[in-house]
Amino acid sequence: MADLAAALRHAHPELEVVRKQAEEPVYLVGGAVRDLLLGRPRADVDLVVVGDAAALAQRFGGPAVEHERFGTVKVEVEGHEIDIATARSESYPAPGALPVVVPAEDIDADLGRRDFTINAMAIPIDGEARLADPHGGEGDLKEGILRILHPRSFEDDPTRAIRAARYAARLGFRLDPETEELLRKADLDTVSADRRRAELERLAGEETAPRGYELLAEWGLIELRDGGLELMQAVADLFEREHWAQFAPREEVLISAALGPPGGEELLASMWPPTPGEGVELAEQRDPVELALARAMGADWIEHYLTAWKNVTLEIDGNDLVEAGIPEGPAVGRGLRAARRGRLEGEVWGRDQELAAALEAARGVA
Ligand code: ATP
Numbered sequence: 463m464a465d466l467a468a469a470l471r472h473a474h475p476e477l478e479v480v481r482k483q484a485e486e487p488v489y490l491v492g493g494a495v496r497d498l499l500l501g502r503p504r505a506d507v508d509l510v511v512v513g514d515a516a517a518l519a520q521r522f523g524g525p526a527v528e529h530e531r532f533g534t535v536k537v538e539v540e541g542h543e544i545d546i547a548t549a550r551s552e553s554y555p556a557p558g559a560l561p562v563v564v565p566a567e568d569i570d571a572d573l574g575r576r577d578f579t580i581n582a583m584a585i586p587i588d589g590e591a592r593l594a595d596p597h598g599g600e601g602d603l604k605e606g607i608l609r610i611l612h613p614r615s616f617e618d619d620p621t622r623a624i625r626a627a628r629y630a631a632r633l634g635f636r637l638d639p640e641t642e643e644l645l646r647k648a649d650l651d652t653v654s655a656d657r658r659r660a661e662l663e664r665l666a667g668e669e670t671a672p673r674g675y676e677l678l679a680e681w682g683l684i685e686l687r688d689g690g691l692e693l694m695q696a697v698a699d700l701f702e703r704e705h706w707a708q709f710a711p712r713e714e715v716l717i718s719a720a721l722g723p724p725g726g727e728e729l730l731a732s733m734w735p736p737t738p739g740e741g742v743e744l745a746e747q748r749d750p751v752e753l754a755l756a757r758a759m760g761a762d763w764i765e766h767y768l769t770a771w772k773n774v775t776l777e778i779d780g781n782d783l784v785e786a787g788i789p790e791g792p793a794v795g796r797g798l799r800a801a802r803r804g805r806l807e808g809e810v811w812g813r814d815q816e817l818a819a820a821l822e823a824a825r826g827v828a
Contacts, residue, residue, distance in 0.1 A: 466498075466593060470585060473498055474507055476540040477587050483521040486513030488546075489569050489584035489594065496580050499603055500633075508545045510572050510584065515546040533565070551575055554618040558652030561618070570596045577622045578602075578629065579609045602638075609638040616648040623648040623683055624661035631665075631674035646681050666713040666720075672698060675720045687722035694719045696758035705768055706757075710750035718751055719758065730756035735763040738771045739803035745772070776801055777813040778820060786817070788824045797824030 470477070470490065480488060488511045490498070497504040511518050516528060519535045527536045533548030549572040552561035566572045569584050576582040579599040586592065593600060597611050608626050616622055623645050629635060637645060650658055665674045672694040678684045687693070697719045701712045718725075726748060736744055745753055745767045757764040778801065780794045788794055800823030804810030810819050 476542045479539050481587050486511055488587050491584045492581050495583045495585055510547050510549050512549045515548040519546055557617045569594050577625055606635045607638050608635050610641050616644050620648040620650050620653055621661045627674040627677045628665045630677055631670040632668055663713045666716040671716050690720045700758050710754040715751050715754045727752045727755035731759035731761045738806035741767050742771050774806055776816050778816045793824040
């Protein structure tokens with residue numbers, strides 16, 4: 463890029479504050495450099511200091527939160543969140559294990575622990591703004607290639623294979639052939655279920671999630687459920703709508719759409735549409751994930767449940783039943799449910815009818 467310094471100042475003016483306080487070399491690193499070179503807007507910033515991250519952060523005087531991770535702090539500068547890490551290098555005692563971490567003497571050592579060349583670049587924020595690019599990331603970025611830094615990369619950390627799907631889907635990049643060969647051999651079972659799940663969730667959080675999962679399946683790293691991709695796309699479309707985004711956890715639904723195992727959604731989607739009263743009772747016993755999947759599979763009644771039936775309320779409440787002599791306990795719930803069913807089915811109108819229906823049901827069973 464012709465004028466990296468100007469691009470950096472323009473994209474992240476808040477870094478001027480850090481530059482003024484920096485006594486040691488400080489670099490913009492990772493995804494922030496990649497996105498700057500691509501001209502993609504980005505909110506969050508990662509910095510690496512060859513020195514003490516906490517000491518640098520303290521000089522701003524702003525609030526700093528120390529992470530549990532090695533030498534990393536989060537600070538707020540002019541309303542922007544910035545992660546500052548101490549430069550470090552890592553070695554892996556066993557495939558998939560957490561790395562042993564030691565401070566690095568220079569930025570190149572820190573870049574050497576990263577996942578792909580396009581994420582292994584740094585720009586010093588000292589105003590000179592030359593690119594530190596020891597692995598040829600800029601060239602790969604121009605050509606749209608994802609390339610690991612060394613042949614053991616996926617053995618050290620197989621979650622990088624999931625990260626590859628994330629970047630490939632988001633940026634439309636392809637794998638370098640040698641990287642692809644090694645990636646196909648990655649063994650996701652050597653990492654903890656939590657770490658694997660965390661990267662799968664990040665992938666599911668992307669706009670291009672269905673493509674990312676399609677790639678993982680093509681690479682032989684996951685097995686999709688039958689019709690999984692179409693279901694993912696239907697779920698992604700569903701969650702464009704605010705009421706769904708509020709009702710169910712999008713990432714979890716997408717992962718379930720991709721990987722299964724199929725649950726109660728298949729039954730919900732294949733059944734005869736229930737009446738409003740039945741539908742509410744049925745839906746209330748189900749997990750929102752299942753309901754979202756069933757809706758994406760075509761169960762229209764769940765849309766009515768979410769946008770209309772669910773919001774039907776009664777004019778009476780439990781106190782009215784207790785005042786009318788119903789003992790506190792399950793009979794009250796039974797009565798209120800009956801009144802609501804009556805309202806949903808259009809058989810009960812207004813407070814008096816609600817109370818009559820509720821009392822009848824509450825007293826109906828001794
Ligand atoms: P995004 O653009 O989605 O925010 P990012 O590229 O900033 O993603 P992060 O997961 O936030 O990625 O990590 C920041 C940087 O740390 C990456 O760009 C990469 O250099 C490095 N990194 C993160 N996770 C790994 C990993 N598992 N192995 C190696 N390097 C990693």
